Amino acid sequence: MLTAIRGFKDILPQNSLLWAVIEDFARLTFRSFGFQEIRTPILEKTEVFTRGIGEHTDIVEKEMYTFTDRNGDSLSLRPEATAGILRAVLEHNLHKEAGQIRVFTLGPMFRHERPQKGRLRQFHQIDMEILGPASPLADFEVIWMAWSIVNGIYEKTAQGSERPDLRLEINSLGCPSCKPHHREDLLIFLENRREQLCPDCQRRSLSNPLRVFDCKLEQCKNALKGAPLLRNYICPDCVEHLKLVQDALHAVNIPFVINPLLVRGLDYYSRTTFELISNELGAQGTVAAGGRYDGLAEQMGGPHLPGVGMAIGCERLLLLAEQWAEQQPVYATDIFVAAMGDKAMQTALPWIKELRKNGVSVLMPYESKGLKALLKAADRHNATFALILGESELQGRKAVLKDLHSHTQTEIAFESLLPELLDILKIAKRTSNNAWKP
């Protein structure tokens, strides 16, 4: 049997509505924050990522789907969104048009990792970037967005009033005037204790030295005692920057903790960095993460263009929503047309056309079945009403409308069928508490 690629998952109809809920809500929230959608290609020249993300990151070194196309160019499936967006902005000179660029995008990303809970090879991100402003308020607004979307989904899905189990951690990675001093000292420190570190950390101390602080082994924790800490190197400007972010977060009542050890895996980050972490996700607890990357545009061959952004992991947010929600949203139908025989089906077609024009979801199976089977099918499609149309109805020129929730039914004359149906549906929609209905 043919199967999907490892780590690539089908989103089936039973799940797709929850995806739509999340995507719709994200789009709505972005609109309210004044963001515009941008859609960049899934495939880019490999150089976009090697220059953007950094050649010595794990993502670029061993996780990218890279291949040579028929022209001999090296192409890669995007492992994240920011580099591609930066490329598009610079290519189209968007930064010269507007003083500030506020964009978001939704879509699949690709990394060749070993799949586990909350981690797939094709996964989806909700991503946003603010380009132009160096203000800490931009950092704050990015965090605010991540917070708003994740918490908004909680409010939308969970009925309870208690807070979701989410932790916002922030930190500053320093800027080009202070970050390098720390890195230098840390490298020397690590070099001197090389033998005391675990093999992983020996490797890390070269590739991403800040990561050694994440190691859980006692051996490494001991070896790191007295190591130069980033917070002691941060320059006054960076301290002030982080403070303004904190003040803004306080102003809108977003709780957070400072985690001086919080780092990012991608090279382009500087100054503010943050993660939104859940305890309900297993080992991959980060739902959203991001930070500032003032040097990225230059690194990609563009002008100096400060930027800050974040990404939400859709699958992870979906896992949370599934845990929060008492029930999954299901597809529902307003009217299921239970027409028996060809004549009845033909008669119903013009009505169906008008109803659909009016935004009513109408379904009519083409199979000739008994009424019993048709009503069963109506149930399966979560229909609110069944419109019964058979021999006797055609003869009497009256259709039977059955309310499938209250089990009552009424006869409606063909002549007044449409206006009456629309009327009844309007009332039914108003009293319906099915928030998930599309």
Place this chain on the structure above:
RNA sequence: GUGGGUGUAGCUCAACGGUUAGAGUGUCGGGUUGUGGCCCCGAAGGCUGUGGGUUCGAAUCCCAUCACUCACCCCA
């Protein structure tokens, strides 16, 4: 890339090395010729992931392989 767990009906799961591999649920049909959910009856549905081995006999034990899954690593 490394390690652990699990692979049996569409789905969720049973079955001591021993008859024809079962149950719940779902599907289809009937009870009720045109009235759904509840009830009753019936039917279909399986190369027990795949390949090898041990054994008189393997879903069951062993080996390999693949898939799924969780964790390490890394990250959203």
